[in-house]
Amino acid sequence: MNTPANMQALVQLHDGYSDAQTGPNITDLAPFLAHKKVTVPVPGEGQALIKVDLAAVNPSDIHFIKGEYGQSRIKGMPAGFEGVGQVVAGDTPLVGQRVSFFAAGSGAWAEYALAGSSGLVPCRPDLAEVDAAGQLVNPLTAIAMFDLVKGSGADSFVLNAAGSQLGKLLITLGRDQGIKPIAVVRRSTQAAQLKELGAAEVIVTGKADALSAAQSIFRTLRPRILLDAVGDQFTADLFFAMPSHARWVNYGKLSTEAPALKELGQMIFRGKQIEGFWLTRWMKQVDPGRIPQAFMEIQGRFVSGAWKTDVAGIVPLSKAMTELPKVLAQPGGKAFIDPRG
Ligand SMILES: NC(=O)c1ccc[n+]([C@@H]2O[C@H](COP(=O)([O-])OP(=O)(O)OC[C@H]3O[C@@H](n4cnc5c(N)ncnc54)[C@H](OP(=O)(O)O)[C@@H]3O)[C@@H](O)[C@H]2O)c1
Structure with a gap:
């Protein structure tokens, strides 16, 4: 050519x-x-x-x-x-x-x-x-972060911006691998679609009872990982409502709000952690064999219709x-x- x-x-x-x-x-x-x-x-x-x-x-x-x-x-x-x-x-x-x-x-x-x-x-x-x-940015991130979810040992996880493309990939991974996704969205119109996709629960931010609804869900499902692309005050409040040893994994900054960390003592006394995830860094640090394996899975999921x-x-x-x-x-x-x- x-x-x-x-x-x-x-x-x-x-x-x-x-x-x-x-x-x-x-x-x-x-x-x-x-x-x-x-x-x-x-x-x-x-x-x-x-x-x-x-x-x-x-x-x-x-x-x-x-x-x-x-x-x-x-x-x-x-x-x-x-x-x-x-x-x-x-x-x-x-x-x-x-x-x-x-x-x-x-x-x-x-x-x-x-x-x-x-x-x-x-x-x-x-x-x-x-x-x-x-197939690179979002699907590979979904696979990489779902490895964190599996490693947490809990049978549920929390994700916000759950109606994003990446959120939907994560929800169906949870559905297919038996780890219940607790989806957080800002538009109530997304709730039914995400439930149908496989979300076990949907929390709609901005509703007066959103935090108490989350607290009640967390008491039952005991999630240990919060996958966060938003980074606003509600996300911080959700994290402090999660069980001991929960990890707040921030991977995006969709909100321009700067959250206040009102209960930092939880990091000391309840073993909680705040960390960042960046695909660029993950690709340099992960076992190199994981990446081609992930692409087999990614392409297989799209072709089979498990992902869309x-x-x-x-x-x-x-x-x-x-x-x-x-x-x-x-x-x-x-x-x-x-x-x-
Ligand atoms: N760290 C990494 O390595 C990595 C890798 C891949 C992706 N990401 C991040 O993952 C996130 C999702 O990416 P995507 O491509 O899947 O996004 P997308 O499909 O373009 O969707 C964006 C989503 O963000 C929601 N949103 C936007 N602003 C918001 C706010 N202020 N509060 C709450 N929700 C808000 C939108 O909700 P509405 O429908 O309500 O508008 C929409 O669902 C992005 O932040 C992206 O940068 C990070």
């Missing part, structure tokens, strides 16, 4: 970090990105060039372009952390294959992206394009500057960018 010299891409307008904490909501991309024609990147040692078929848009991408993520921005470089496409060149035996990839060196919101060759994930032919485009990607919309790259914020504003599904359009 002949690779062109230039490509269209959504490139970053800023370097470094912003020092702000405005969260993953966005109504206008123009302060952070521009749709431009740029040079197709050239893969170096240990890198692959991917012709992108579809790229995912995750909350981490929005935190990142706003300068609020754990990685520094590079002005002029295409954004976008993950996608699926064909390997067209590079230092890899996978040239010609369809792979899911983490972009590294040049992002996925472009016609071509760079990725580390060692992290390429070959896709089963029967894996749907949207599942393949988003809810799609809010697929936006052509050429129209993403105006159309992407509208799709991101729709609740209940993921947004994708199609660089072929």
